[in-house]
Amino acid sequence: xxxxxxxxxxxxxxxxxxINIQNTAGQFFSSGHTNNWAVLVCTSRFWFNxxxxxxxxxxxxxxxxxxxxxxxxxxxLADDMACNHRNPKPATVFSxxxxxxxxxGDDVEVDYRGYEVTVENFLRVLTGRLPLRTPxxxxxxxxxxxxxxxxxxxxxxxxxxxxQDSEEISNVELADAFEQMWQKRRYNELLFIIxxxxxxxxxxxxxxxxxxxxxxxxxxEDSLSHQPDLAIGVHLMDRxxxxxxxxxxxxxxxxxxxxxxLFKVCPKSQCVSTPGHRTDLFLRDPRSVLITDFFGSVxxxxxxxxxxxxxxxxxxxxxxxxxxxxxxxxxxxxxVSEIIHxxxxxxxxxxxxxxxxxxxxxxxxxxxxxxxxKHLKHIF
Amino acid sequence: xGLLSDPNRRRALxxxxxxxxxxxxxxxxxxxxxxxxxxxxxxxxxxxxxSENAMGSTMVEERFPAGERALATSREFSAHKKKAGxxxxxxxxxxxxxRGLEVFTQTFSRTLPFPDENKERYMxxxxxxxxxxxxxxxxxxEALVLTAPCSGGDSNNQxxxxxLGLAQYFRSQIFxxxxxxxxxxxxxxxxxxxxxxxxxxxxxTGMDWTPIxxxxxxxxxxxxxxxxxxxxxxxxxxxxxxxxxxPNLDLANLFYAFCQKIGVVCTIQGKLQRNDWDSVAGxxxxxxxxxxxxxxxASGRPWGDHGxxxxxxxxxxxxxxxxxxxxxxxxxxxxxxxxxxxxxKLNNLLERLHQSYFFYLMPSLSHFVSIGYYMPAFGxxxxxxxxxxLDLWNQLVTPPPRTGDGDIEQVSSPGVLSVLTPLVISHLxxxxxxxxxxxxxxxxxxxxxxxxxxxxxxxxIAVYTAGLALPHNTHRLLSGEGTEQGWKVLKxxxxxxxxxxxxxxxxxxxxxxxxxxxxxxxxxxxxxxxVPQVLSAFxxxxxxxxxxxxxxxxxxxxxxxxxxxxxxGWMLYLSVISQGILDHYLYGSVIYxxxxxLVYPCWLLFWNILFWK
Numbered sequence: 001x002x003x004x005x006x007x008x009x010x011x012x013x014x015x016x017x018x019i020n021i022q023n024t025a026g027q028f029f030s031s032g033h034t035n036n037w038a039v040l041v042c043t044s045r046f047w048f049n050x051x052x053x054x055x056x057x058x059x060x061x062x063x064x065x066x067x068x069x070x071x072x073x074x075x076x077l078a079d080d081m082a083c084n085h086r087n088p089k090p091a092t093v094f095s096x097x098x099x100x101x102x103x104x105g106d107d108v109e110v111d112y113r114g115y116e117v118t119v120e121n122f123l124r125v126l127t128g129r130l131p132l133r134t135p136x137x138x139x140x141x142x143x144x145x146x147x148x149x150x151x152x153x154x155x156x157x158x159x160x161x162x163x164q165d166s167e168e169i170s171n172v173e174l175a176d177a178f179e180q181m182w183q184k185r186r187y188n189e190l191l192f193i194i195x196x197x198x199x200x201x202x203x204x205x206x207x208x209x210x211x212x213x214x215x216x217x218x219x220x221e222d223s224l225s226h227q228p229d230l231a232i233g234v235h236l237m238d239r240x241x242x243x244x245x246x247x248x249x250x251x252x253x254x255x256x257x258x259x260x261x262l263f264k265v266c267p268k269s270q271c272v273s274t275p276g277h278r279t280d281l282f283l284r285d286p287r288s289v290l291i292t293d294f295f296g297s298v299x300x301x302x303x304x305x306x307x308x309x310x311x312x313x314x315x316x317x318x319x320x321x322x323x324x325x326x327x328x329x330x331x332x333x334x335x336v337s338e339i340i341h342x343x344x345x346x347x348x349x350x351x352x353x354x355x356x357x358x359x360x361x362x363x364x365x366x367x368x369x370x371x372x373x374k375h376l377k378h379i380f
Numbered sequence: 381x382g383l384l385s386d387p388n389r390r391r392a393l394x395x396x397x398x399x400x401x402x403x404x405x406x407x408x409x410x411x412x413x414x415x416x417x418x419x420x421x422x423x424x425x426x427x428x429x430x431s432e433n434a435m436g437s438t439m440v441e442e443r444f445p446a447g448e449r450a451l452a453t454s455r456e457f458s459a460h461k462k463k464a465g466x467x468x469x470x471x472x473x474x475x476x477x478x479r480g481l482e483v484f485t486q487t488f489s490r491t492l493p494f495p496d497e498n499k500e501r502y503m504x505x506x507x508x509x510x511x512x513x514x515x516x517x518x519x520x521x522e523a524l525v526l527t528a529p530c531s532g533g534d535s536n537n538q539x540x541x542x543x544l545g546l547a548q549y550f551r552s553q554i555f556x557x558x559x560x561x562x563x564x565x566x567x568x569x570x571x572x573x574x575x576x577x578x579x580x581x582x583x584x585t586g587m588d589w590t591p592i593x594x595x596x597x598x599x600x601x602x603x604x605x606x607x608x609x610x611x612x613x614x615x616x617x618x619x620x621x622x623x624x625x626x627p628n629l630d631l632a633n634l635f636y637a638f639c640q641k642i643g644v645v646c647t648i649q650g651k652l653q654r655n656d657w658d659s660v661a662g663x664x665x666x667x668x669x670x671x672x673x674x675x676x677x678a679s680g681r682p683w684g685d686h687g688x689x690x691x692x693x694x695x696x697x698x699x700x701x702x703x704x705x706x707x708x709x710x711x712x713x714x715x716x717x718x719x720x721x722x723x724x725k726l727n728n729l730l731e732r733l734h735q736s737y738f739f740y741l742m743p744s745l746s747h748f749v750s751i752g753y754y755m756p757a758f759g760x761x762x763x764x765x766x767x768x769x770l771d772l773w774n775q776l777v778t779p780p781p782r783t784g785d786g787d788i789e790q791v792s793s794p795g796v797l798s799v800l801t802p803l804v805i806s807h808l809x810x811x812x813x814x815x816x817x818x819x820x821x822x823x824x825x826x827x828x829x830x831x832x833x834x835x836x837x838x839x840x841i842a843v844y845t846a847g848l849a850l851p852h853n854t855h856r857l858l859s860g861e862g863t864e865q866g867w868k869v870l871k872x873x874x875x876x877x878x879x880x881x882x883x884x885x886x887x888x889x890x891x892x893x894x895x896x897x898x899x900x901x902x903x904x905x906x907x908x909x910x911v912p913q914v915l916s917a918f919x920x921x922x923x924x925x926x927x928x929x930x931x932x933x934x935x936x937x938x939x940x941x942x943x944x945x946x947x948x949g950w951m952l953y954l955s956v957i958s959q960g961i962l963d964h965y966l967y968g969s970v971i972y973x974x975x976x977x978l979v980y981p982c983w984l985l986f987w988n989i990l991f992w993k
Contacts, residue, residue, distance in 0.1 A: 047728055048434050085518040085557035086728060230441035233555075233724060 033147040033188045036297040037140060038063045038073045041122060043154030043163045045079035045114075050234040051225050053081045054095045055153045055195055055241040057103040062248040063149065066296030074125055074140055076112035078154075078164050088232055095237050095245060099229070111138050119169045126150075127180045128333075144185035149193070149294045153241065156196030158219055159204075175205040182208040184334055189282070191294040195240045197222040200276040212259065212282045212289070216240030216266070217273035224272050239271045253296050259286035394774055401771045405764045405905050412760035416894065419754055420666040422657035425747040428633045431735035435634060440724045442642075446545050447713025451610055454541025458534065467530045467566040472509045475544055480551045481511030481562065488574035488589035493818050493965045494832040498955055506566035508575045512596050513550055513560040520559055523596030524726055525696075526719070527563040527572070528605045529685055538701070539607040540564055542712055546719060557727055559596035565685065572685050573967055580692055584968055601631065601726050601733065602696035603719065604685040611709040612701035614645040614652075615718070617745065619697060621687030622963075623970055624677040624889030627695040628733040629740055629748060635697065636745050638721045644710050648745045649673060650702070650940070666743035672939050673741055674891035675932060679956075680971035681963055688967060695733045739890065751890070758886045761897040765879040768905045772872045776865070798866050799873055802988045806981035809847045814976040816843055817961065836961060837954045844926055847984055851991035867909055867992040874985040878904055881978055892971070895932070896979060899923040909992035916990055925979050929956065 040063070042056035060075055082091050082104045093104040112121060124130050125140050142148055154161055160168040181187050192213040194202050199215030206213060216238070217223045225235035226242045237245075243266040251257060263277050263286070279286050383389055418424055430436070453475070460468035469485060476483045486508045495502040514520065526546065528539035547562045565571035570587075577583055578592035579599075617635055619626050632648075639646035647653075649672040656662035676683055684698025701715065739751035817839040824835035878900060886893025903923045907916060921927060933953045937944045944952060963969035 046434065046730060048436055083517075085515060086555050088553070088555040090517070090554070228439040230439055233440040233728065234436070235439075 032145065033293065034145040035142075035147075036068050036072060036149070036294065037142045037146050038068050038149040038151070038295075039076075039125060039140060040073065040149075040151045041076040041117065041153070042078055043117060043152065043161060045164055047081070047084055047086050048234055049079070049155075050081050050093070050232070051237050052153045052155075053077055053079065054093050054103060054237050056151065057093055057108065058095050058237070058241055058245040059151045059193075059248075060108065061103050061105065062245065062251075063295055066248075066251065066292060067253055068295075068297040070107075070109045071137065072297065073109075074111050074138065075109065076117045076122065076125075077110050077114075078117040079114065086233075094229065094232070095242070099231075109137070115164070117164060119163050119167050119173075122163075122169065123173070123177050126177045126186075128184065128186060140186070142186050145188050146186070147189045147191070147294050148187045149191045151193045151195075152202070153195040153238070156194070156198055156202065158198045159201045161194070161196055161202060171202045171205045174202060175207060178206060178211060179208045180334075182210075189284075189289075189293070193244075195223060195238050195244075199223065203278050206278070206281060209281055210283055211278075212286065213278040214262065215276045216271065218276050221273040240266050240273075240275060243270055248291075248295065251291050251295065253292060255290075255292065257291045259289045259291070262291060397767070397771060398774065401767060405767055408760045408764050408767075409902060412757050413898070415757040415760060416754070417667060419741065419749045419757070420670045420743040421663060422666065422743075422747060424753070425743060425749050428629065428636060428746055428748050430630060430633050430637065432630050432729070432733060433735075434728050434730050435630065435725045436728070440721055442717035442721045442724075444546065444549050444713060444716040444720045446549060447542075447711055447716055450541045450545030450712050450716065451538060452541070453544045454537040454539075457540050457544075458537040461530070461537070466532075467507055467509070467564070469507050469509055472564060476509070476511035476547065476562065479511070479544065479548045481513050481547060482594055483509065483511045484592065484594040485509050486575060486578055486590050486592055488571065488587055490570055490574075490587045490966070492962065494821055494836050494958075494962075496958075496962055497831070497833045498959065501567070504567050504570050506571050506574075508563065508565045508571050510561055510563040510575070510594070511547065512594050513547060513556070513562070514596075515556040515559050516554045518557045518559075520595075521597040522558040523561050523599045524558050524723060525561045525563060525599055525602035525689075525694075526605065526723070527565060527602065527685060528607075529568045529571075530564050530566050531568060535608045536606055537608070538610060538712065539605045542607060542716055542719075543605060545712075546716055549716075549720070550723070555724075555727070558600060560723070561596050561599075568685055569682060569688065570966060572688050576688055576692060585966060599689070599692070599694045600729055602686060602689045602694055603722065604696065604698040605701075605719070606684070606698060607701040607712075607715070609701065609703035611703060611711055612715065613704050613706040613709055614647050614702045615639065615710075615715070616647045616650055616700040616702050617697060618684040618686070618700060619648070619742070620673065620676040620681075620683045621690040621696070622682045622967055623680050623691075624892060625687075625690040626677070626738065626740065627686070627690060627697055628736050628738055630733045630736040631695050631697050632742070632745070633736065634722055634725055635699070638718050638725075639745075642714060642718050642721070644714060644718060645706075645708075646745055647702070648742055649676075651744075653744055653746065666747075668939050670741055670743040670749075672936075674894070675936050675939070677889060678891035678895050678932075679960075680889065680892065680969045681959065682967065691968075693732065741890075754890060755886075758882075758890065758894050758897060761894070761901050762879055762883055762886075764901050764905050765875050765882075769872055769875040769879070772868055772875070776868055776872065799870050802870055802985055803873070803981075805850060806847075806984040806988070807977070809843070809850065809984060810977045810981040813840060813843045813847070813980060814973060816840075818965075833958050834954070837957045840957060840961070841926070844980070847980070848921070848987065850984065851988050867989050870985065870992075871908070871989050874982060874989065875904060877985070878982050881982060885974065892974075895928065896925070899928045900979075900983065904986055907986050907990050909989065911990075913990065920983075920987055920990060924983050925975050929953065 038060075040056050040060050042052045044052045056075070056077060060073065063073060064070070081087060082093050089099065091104065092099070092102045095101050095103045112125075125138070128140065130139055140148070152161060154163070156162060159171045162168050178190065178192075181190075187210070189210045190212070192203060192206075192211060194214070195216040196202075198217060198219050198221065200218045203211075203213035203215060217240075224239050226237045226239045228235045247262070247265045259279075263275075266275055268274050282289075383393075457468065457471070460471040464471075473483050473485065487506070488508070489503070489505040491503050492501065512523075526543055528543045529536055530540065543562055543564065547560075550556065550560055563575060565575055573585060574587050574589040575592070577585070577587065578589050579595065617632060619632060621627070636646060645652070649669050651665065651669045651672075654662045654665050657666065682688055684700070686696035686698045689696035699719075703709075737748070737750050741749045741754055743749065817836045820839060821832050821835045824830070824839055825832055828835065828838075830838065882893050882897050882900070884893075885896065900923060903920055907920065930949075930953050933956055934944070934949050937949070937952070960969070960972045964972040
């Protein structure tokens, strides 16, 4: 008897534990994403914009260090600073003066370089509308479970960002591109960081869900550069990205820092400009969003000795006779016709159309007119 | 109805114009002069600032170490120069090659139209030596030039030494994006003209030179160095170039920024900066600096070797080292560092300097006046001529009031011929003034005991004075002589001609236009045949271009605080005329043809009007 009770208790405990494992396993996907992507863009060329390239490369370095592989990073650099004729240390791009930190490194992979960094290419990367011949490294192959980090830097103004001294992208265009991404289910959550003058104007117009945005300065403020290196003769970094890099250097793949810490990077005393952020479109609480949700590619692995019951994925299918082969076709990526002509599904019962109602009333009236009212009792 | 199409209003305006013409002219003239003088007042000026983004601030680290070695090289150069009796070409070629430059030479020769007594040369033969430092990684499409003149005697040895020292230091750096050309030119401006013509494949002045074999691409900027002492107390910046053209203000801003960073005393027009702009002494200091710049610009001479680069749209300045009696001396290493810093910043340029002003005046090195601020001064003076012309036009067009007897009928308009004759004769005299001095110098030397230079200058003065006798001798050719109508038409034409001439001159060379306007405009406004003849003849001669030049010479000497007595001043005046004629033939300066062919005939027209009867 006692043995049975003990056995019962033990089995109940095991059952509860396995349910617990299943719950924990279920919690693995609470943030909702399974892979990470990063799109890092530097939009200015010329030697005196060295700091923009250094900004982008610093974020690239952090993102790679925290686990996102090159195949999931789209790096766009508008000019080549490392091999510029004026660089006294060729093949290097430094972010700290006295040449402490070379962010160019040995293994940087630039996907869009030089004149390929245009507004058109940037928007095509985001929306996925690239010509068939584009190689994989130049594509953003994200799906609806991808968290994407988008970092832009360069010269900007109120409502626009300048690309390469010849064209601009406006905040409306950017917001529409993100909406296209949302409708095509190309992201799960998006973190948008911009380091330019008047950067906050760029995230004003966003209207798609699950976007969090950070900017280095408010409208009407200039983002300032950090420090010049006298040997190289240019400013090396912008202030906001410099302090962002310092903050990210302390993050490792297992760290639990959340977005609220990121919002505190570079206060006005250090940055001179006022960094801003926008979280109203984001569904989760920023406190529960880890830095590594966007900057790293964290594979959630936990070793367990327990067995977990998974539903048997393989069902026996009856051998269907070989009839005519079914024709398959690709799902329409952007089912425009459906979206345009979609009617809302009718969940409630609606009375029939007025026409039918009127027709039946007419028929009834005619019937009673013809055959007299005394037949009414037969109907009702 | 509109203001001008309503006849009542038009009549009212015209009567206003006629009544108030003289007072308005006087007010405009005084306002113009006051505006010009007020330009030097510091609140009316702007601080200089760097306009070119690519050049940024002065944040480079200058590390030039070899000032002493540069001075040793300069002593070697001086010794070889004495031995060779001119330019030590072989030694220079060998030294530049040992420093790793690609060395080329160019020989040139020129026979001046008449001997140059200031520099004592007549048949000039020389060699330019230049070495190109190729940019380590860049294509050979752009270049910067550093040049030092090889002058006779003991001057400019340190400049060449420092040039060679910098060449050696620059060779060991890898961050040059443009080729750097180190040029040592002989016979200063003549050699520089030969080199520039050879480099750009033009031949505008008729010089003979061997073709240039080594090129560095299109030249973006040039610096000319003049240094004659081992230590200096200050660096002087020279901006004025040929025909009064000025380099882009950014180059002056760059120089000033580096002077402040390194801590060297920098001057412009040889005058130090002063901080007390609200005191009389401070204001007069700024005015003197600005007037010196105006006079140098008006002369149209290149005041340094850089002056010839400007014509090819290459921004260039000359930096002169000055060693005076101050306590604090700057050594050659510091000067080398300043030049190194400037070259590193110029290296960052992506396109030619074009962001800042090309037309400006500088009352001090840290303040400038741009064209938008100084042009109204000239505009006020020019408007006097237009007002007078309007008044005359009105007088010509409205018929005179008829009195009782109708005998005061005007004779019919004299016609174009009467105006054309004085015009043609004046311009022929001007052409004579332009051509005769050079062409007849040989004849003059035969008949008079003077040297060729003196012959040229005295012929010019003679032709000029002969022009004064014209009205009395040409009256018989004139058909409209003695008529009111005639001189009015002539004066109208002359006023408009002067207005256009001065306007165009002021656009290109503001100082020349303004100085000519200062003297010629009042005279042009008020000369008529009815003013007292002797007095006005005297006044007219005083304001004629030649006398303006004489007074300017004395004034210039006063401004430079080296006043001269009349004898020296007269000799200086003669040499200025000969230099002006030489500049025209050697480098293509347009001041001499402008004065001889256009301003002088215009003045003669007014002289003609004075003696109309």
